[in-house]
Amino acid sequence: MGFLKNFFTNVYEDVEQKPAPMHSSFDSLSEEELEAHLGVSRYGDFQLSDAVRPSYNLEVVPRAGFRHDVYRDEESRSDVPVVMAAASKENLLDTFMSLLEPLGPVVDVVLETSHSSGGGGHTDLYREHIDMPILQSILWDFEELLTNDGCTGVAVLNPRTPQEVQLDEHKLLIVYGNELTAYEGVLIDHHVDCDEEIRFITEAEHVHSTTERYIQEFAELKMRLGMDGGL
Template sequence: MGFLKRILRNNTTDDLGTKFSPGSFEALTDEELQTHMGIQTYDAFELTDAIRPSYDLQVVPRQGFRYDKYVDEMSNLETPVIMAAATRNRIMDLFLELIDHLGPVVDVVLETSHHFAPQQNDLYREHIDMPVLKSMLLDHEDVLLNDGCTGIAVINPARRQEVQLDEHKLLITYGDPLDAFKQTMIDCDVYPDEKIKFITEAEHVHSSSERYYDKFTLLKNHLGMDSENNSECC
């Protein structure tokens, strides 16, 4: 199973940078934890290997999207957001269709919290042709879907629009307008649900391994992000 990185809504950080808080995972035996991590399907919704909900199922994963907003702490400006969860066999196809709306040339950000990093690190690549990017993403689908310490964002800075596939394997679109992104989700059978709760809104656990770190490093290098020294902490 590799190491587990506990990420909780109200978390603390220990000396190693591992984020955790007492909750439903704390009293589990190794066997109970292994069993829980082995559950992939909740009703018709299938999770990737990257993340699992709380043992007591504070949030039951399901497919759908809702509107939200991002507020910049410096400028206090609000940006419209769509947050979505899709079952495993839809995530990558939907992500590729969503990023098509960003235009022929985009910027890419890889997000990593491997090796118990106390903060997520961002690696940036500017000006990549969309067909080239999509080909690379398909080549590295395994790490993008199944590594709980890898996230990716595709950005059109001129339009101020962004599509993110984050560590939790949620699909998040930022910008204005969002109509095209909304229609693409509906066309892929991901429908609006203002009452939906996402796995990030309760206790949950991420899963990764050295094997996935190696795959992340390969993806980073293929994208031309050769040095993590150039990254910025978010």
């Protein structure tokens, strides 16, 4: 029951934060069926982290790859190019760290948390002007949290470019900004290839996982980065 408790005792489920679908894939499952599904982390050569699990009927089968998209910035009324990617767990944080390199030597960082959201919403904590080597060293110290906690996300940005690299709560890698060729090259170097037809776990029903230990580690990470507020 240990793994199951991570999901349904210490969990914030996207399927509860939104209007419930008419037919949830988790309806009418026995506890044994549910635990067996949540215990599956490998799909072919792709391994999910402990942060999230797909729907029981596997509307989206997790796999590695990236595609191009567009984010509509309503404030500036402009379209921002986006690259969205999924990387297997064993390559996830290393790929994220490599994606940070093109941002430059000094960046801003945002921590996103939904630990205390009470079933919806996020809190963003912001730190300006941190040297990239220092930031990367701190993030490596919290590799397990960043990889496996479904209520923690981190974004690193260079407002002068402007470009942003995000490792979100679903453990998707998202890059925003113009001139993203360098980031695409990083993904390919880490065996995350372009597939414009790929679908991500966020595009179907899914559940997130967290634990009390991750909540404590998030507070430590926030302190190491010199951030106030939040938890």
